């Protein structure tokens with residue numbers, strides 16, 4: 025397999041490079057210098073600087089961008105239907121492609137189901153707000169603006185502090201803990217250490233009951249992806265609070281249709297329910313793609329152009345943990361990272377028996393990123409253009 029990839033036809037490489045350079049955002053045009061051009065032994069070594077440049081260009085390429093655009097346009101142009109399901113237990117909000125008739129299933133683009141009992145969003149407002157939120161997010165999503173990091177204090181920390189009644193200092197938290205869900209936590213008894221931080225961020229509603237000795241019991245901020253929010257929306261009042269209903273939630277959007285869930289949940293939610301900025305999503309995506317390309321190149325010896333043969337290019341995504349860590353960089357002076365990492369004798373998640381990792385993430389690349397954060401943050405591309413002073417980061421194994 026690997027052998028075969030080394031013999032990737034040179035002509036094809038040139039074609040791929042041409043296609044990529046059309047949408048490149050690099051300062052210079054992509055100079056193609058494959059490490060291996062048919063016969064590895066006779067090819068010239070790649071100039072390090074050109075290779076760096078290639079990594080930047082490839083990190084900016086988004087193979088799924090066209091599909092995302094199409095999805096968003098369809099959703100923005102669709103018709104809203106709202107229906108009471110027979111039996112009365114659920115209400116549905118549906119988005120149909122404009123012109124498509126209910127009943128013709130192919131026209132259905134998004135459906136939100138939520139319990140008929142309990143609080144309800146004001147249906148007349150759902151669609152205009154959905155359109156506005158989705159449109160704004162998508163506009164921002166298409167911008168590459170590392171300086172969005174400078175806005176996190178205002179956009180994330182401020183609403184949290186207002187909610188908790190903390191003074192509005194405009195300053196970062198002195199200490200933050202980002203608690204990942206890796207099974208390695210169960211060996212550590214770091215619960216008290218974690219709880220000693222000013223801000224404790226937990227991920228994707230991982231349970232803490234029964235694990236406090238290892239994972240702590242304090243939660244200041246719950247960071248979830250919108251798939252988790254979607255499952256919450258099936259509960260009365262969008263119950264999404266394993267840490268208590270008072271804890272603010274930050275969500276990143278995996279699918280544009282999930283703004284429907286957001287609308288419904290936000291209308292019944294008592295604590296802040298904040299969505300990550302589209303520019304922030306793009307920054308995180310680019311950083312992790314860069315690290316994935318770089319580790320791929322270093323581990324396999326392949327040209328980074330071949331990365332797409334080994335990864336699901338359109339689905340590839342940073343993990344929730346990675347984005348929570350980057351969020352902490354913008355609102356904290358000192359960041360401690362717990363429960364990230366693997367060990368052969370540890371479970372994937374401390375609180376579940378899930379075996380397999382999702383292959384749309386590249387955890388090895390994310391660990392390289394965390395290592396650079398702790399040891400040489402100045403080497404991290406894109407982040408160093410953000411205009412922030414990267415806080416000191418300590419990685420607890």
Ligand SMILES: *[C@@H]1O[C@H](CO)[C@@H](O)[C@H](O)[C@H]1NC(C)=O
Pocket residue numbers: 072073076403404405
């Ligand atoms: C390539 O980028 C890395 C950071 O990822 C940097 O440490 C290195 O000096 C760069 N090399 C060249 C030749 O620019």
Ligand SMILES: *[C@@H]1O[C@H](CO)[C@@H](O)[C@H](O)[C@H]1NC(C)=O
Pocket residue numbers: 153157290291
């Ligand atoms: C979410 O709900 C809060 C409280 O009702 C409201 O202030 C806020 O504007 C809503 N957020 C969005 C993005 O609609």
